[in-house]
Amino acid sequence: MASDDAWRRIHEDGADWEVRVVPGSERLDEADQEGEVLEFVCLDGSRKSRRLAVARGAVTELDEAGLRSAYRRSRPIGGDHYGRPGKPAGDTP
Secondary structure, X not given: OOOOOOOEEEEEOOEEEEEXXXXXXXXXXXXXXXXXXXXXXXXXOXXXXXXXXXXXXXXXXXXXXXXXXXXXXXXXXXXXXXXXXOOOOOOOO
């Protein structure tokens, strides 16, 4: 990263994406291995955020090609708050 307070960015699928590490994600690993979750956030808001589990600290070691590869392996965040993918809840605006 260029600095500790700047997130890395890539341009993929016709959009600019900011690459973030989800805070607290290192506690989600169940196999006692150190891991964390990368989140790709579309800067113009036209696409859903995407996430991918990686080894802890991997984002600092990834170059541009590595970030693009991670983006292609990531999956969109979807579903409603009941956990049903793609089906909106009737009691939400």
